Amino acid sequence: MHSNIHTFIGCDSDYQDAELVIYGAPFDSTTSFRPGTRFAADFIRMDSYGLETYSPYQDKDLADYALTDVGNLDLPFGNAKKSLEVIEDMARTILKAGKKPFLIGGEHLVSLGAIKASYEVYPDLVLFHLDAHADLREHYMGEPLSHSTVIRRAWDFMGDHKINQFCIRSGEKWEFEWAKSHTHLEKFTFSTLKERIAAIGPKTPCYITIDLDVLDPSIFSGTGTPEPGGISFIEMMTIIQSFKDLNVIGADIVELSPHYDQSGVSTATACKVMREFLLAILR
8 A cells, every 4th residue: 555545444455456446425515404524535544544454243354355445536516416427427437347336425415326326237226225314305495416315316216115224213204104105214223124135135236325324423423414313333233244145236334524523433433334334245
């Protein structure tokens, strides 16, 4: 690794050899409450060197895989549509090279570009979504592209019963009512996760998006929309380890806003979640 290049720990293989490619999307222009997620990818990379590459949770080591981190995309702040096109192009390039794209946000809207590219390459794609918020709004203050609408926009092209949502604890009443007919949405927890994974099986291509505000703000306060009542870190580990039974072709983590937690605990938590997430989706 070159000392002047920041990468996530253990992710400095050559691109040609890599089976998974990390890329950052520093975009937070549609954040509805507190901005700052544009800084998340760089903070996560820097703080990752406080970790080991080895996971005692999974008895796996990042050093045993060929992973690369290509840095952040250049995104035009204030232009959501163009930014999504840049993200989509990058994800498509990685997928068509036979590699897994792993996106670090940024606000949750950035996931839409990666999901769209994944659906283009894998038309039978299934989406798994962990979040505090339903993100099923048709628009937010008249804007159809928002971190509050990202899953609804994914539904626009994926259609019914391809989207699985867990631990959701916030949203408009009509979002929950709408989900009953269009997505699999479990409020507050993830008791049906194993059942859904078993039903989907190990061959169907899956994309997983984790909004880190799914965690309780008592352990993850560094986010733009903290929502009391979330899951614990150990519960997150249980969820992540269950992903090993899926055919994960792409993934992301979003919504760390590091400056709202001066203790650094939120960034440290994001780093560890990312390490475990990476290891769970590698075979």
